[in-house]
Amino acid sequence: MAKKNVRIHALxxxxxTAEGLxxxxxxxxxxxxxxxxxERVVEFEDKKYCPSYAQPAIKWAHSVCNFATHVRAGVDKEGKVKVNPLKASKRAARGR
Structure with missing residues (x-):
């Protein structure tokens, strides 16, 4: 029940206005x-909006939106989860 209250107050x-919301x-x-x-999508006057990002189409233009709650990290061709190469090199240097 608490989640519904949060969603109502999100916007x-x-x-x-004439330009939009x-x-x-x-x-x-x-x-x-x-x-x-x-889960972040909020309905306002029969239209759906994202309170986290003003232009959702741009977030999805190159890859998965980082605010999306319904999508998980992508898997590459070898079946492994994609990892930031900089973080991977630091982990390797520490011996992890």
């Missing part, structure tokens, strides 16, 4: 299809 103070001085764009299933 508190937002108002619909205005929230804290930022124009919010509606979510894209890839956002379906994400």
């Amino acid at each position: 508190e103070g937002a108002e619909m 205005s929230y804290k001085g930022v124009i919010m764009e509606t979510v894209v299809e890839k956002c379906d299933g994400c």
Whole structure:
């Protein structure tokens, strides 16, 4: 029940303008299809918005959105989870 209260207040103070939904001085764009299933999506006046990022289409342009709650880390061709190469080299230097 507490989650519903958080979702209702996620866009508190937002108002619909001629440009779109205005929230804290930022124009919010509606979510894209890839956002379906994400727990962060909030409905405001029959349209769905992401309170975490104003332009969800840009977040999905190059890869997976880092705010997405319904997608897990990608797996490469060898079946291993992708790891940041810089972090991997540091771990190897420490002997992990």
